[in-house]
Amino acid sequence: MKPRAGSRLEKVLKAGEFAVTVEVGPPRGPNAGAVVAKARILADIADGYNVTDNQTAVVRMSSIAASKILLDEGLEPVMQMVCRDRNRIAMQSDLIGASALGIRNVLCLSGDHQKASAGGKLKGHPGAKNVYDIDSIQLVSMVAGMRDRAVQEGGDPLTEPTPFWIGAAWTPLAPPTSFRVFRLAKKVQAGADFIQTQAIFDLHAFAHAMQQAVDLGITEKTFILGGIIVPKSASMLRYMQRNVPGVVVPDVLIDRMAQAKDQQQEGFAITLELIAGLREIPGVKGVHLQAIEAEHLLPEIIQAAGLLPRPSGI
Amino acid sequence: MIIAEWKPIAEIVARLEGCRNILVAGCATCVAECAAGGEREVESLAPLIQMALAQRGYPVEVLTATLERQCEPEFIEPLFPKMETVDAVVSIACGIGIQTLGDRFDPVPVYPGVNTTSLAVREQPGRWSVRCEACGSCVLGDTFGLCPIARCAKSLLNGPCGGTRENGTCEVNSDVDCIWLKIYERAMARGKLEALLGIQPTRNWSNSRHGGQKVMIREDLRP
């Protein structure tokens, strides 16, 4: 089958390998060196590197710029794009630019509202006017149109198509849980090639959601990667359970962390168990790992999970 | 109704220093409904302005008037004789009324005493909640009578984002329910889930401020 974008992530998933993607957060300043440093730590440990787009509405180096820096270091970025800050004109322009720069994966998200400001820890720009011209599903459709029919959202033609491997997000455990799989189906119908989920700590609940996806035939049409955030402490787990919608942390996990002698070590162990657990769930085709402000932990984790070296010759 | 809230009084008073005769003008329609600009509020704001300015060393005469509607010329016209000596007006009507007064009584400055915010309903005494954003392209027929443009912080059209809290409220504003959760519940209650399964295409926002200042014409009603 003809590749949609020819990215490594696409090839690994289509080859039936369990894919690994990790998240890279850009710096809050024009420090290209910081991105290069992260790239060097994370080289060869993943099939795709997500670059966030002003996550939690905090201004950082743009996703497109940081993605290009990663690309120049030999890593394939998954450029995240949110609907909060740009209208469809700006988004298409950025997509064309990203494609011209060699970026081949894009993750389409609605994006945190600007009141988020890193959960209130930074000043941010809560007074900014938000855009939300289109939503994440319409964005997926738009990118698919640019790729498959070389056409702009308004109908004008593009001079060339923009080959992207298109991703979307899934938060299966936020209410209303029974609707989440239908919304996922819409994303796939719109053209999502791969899905990365919100962080999972409750394997049982996630397995149930995955079964619904399998039953609806969704896993035949898209590749789902389970999201994992590396826990660093019991308080971090409690914070997420309380404040991050869609993140469900079982009490038993929080207690385990709280009682551990070395919480970082315990977090490491929990991560490995979660990865192993995900691999057992039918329909899960990969893992998306996030170590917030601690990307240096990732190589060791992925190694310990038995996922290195990444497949070659693909 | 159109809802508005008082500006900080100190901000209003700062504009009035040096004035000798001030008129506080209210409106008995929308802003009265939301307890911002009706007669009660006019008669509260006037003595506050008078005392604040007196304390700052500016003795003023403060007149009051609560018009039936500040957006209708017929209701504004009777103010004309009062305007002879007035050197500033504080209007606590909505932005429409403030500008209508300002146009009629130019060059007397008409200062806003309120910030007009949106179109809302009174859910309970003391609580008003926005229902409509005047987007110009109403989708209420597709969403079982609940507006996602006004009531979703991200104006999403294809279902909820991942930000619906466990208790069903919105992660952006925990004071309100996730409207998409409510839309889903209505769909289910009416046995019409399939209405939410199709992809809603991108919107045309141009029949609103996004298309430039909106002017509505009805040829059949023109003179």
Next chain:
Amino acid sequence: MHETPAPRIVVLYCSRGGMSATEAKSVYEQVSDGPVHLVAMPCSSKVDAPHVLKLLSKGADLVLVLACPEGACQFMVGNVRAEKRIRHIQQLLLSAGIENKRVGLVRGDSFHTQAIVEQVTAHVKAAIESTPRSLPESLSVSPIA
């Protein structure tokens, strides 16, 4: 020595609290610190922002509301509403930077003369002595012992 004029006080009292007209008159005669005007209300909940603010702008320095204790209001929650309104008026005065005008609410079972005289005197004193720009504690709700 610069003499500050005696503060003018208006006391709005709930007439169901039991104070008779004679008692009301005797309060007027007994408070020595300044002119006190007593006004009977059918319920403390009849107290309203426009009314109180007008009293203040027309010359009163202090408006004191005497309300029945919680749970004892003839109109159920009238005295609770009165408290909310007084707090609201205090906020308005504060936000307008009006420093020389005060409003407060005091609760009591029955407003016999002596207690009122003591309360009024205490509040007048507090009003004179309190620093500007703050809401004096004694002028938030305080029960009559």
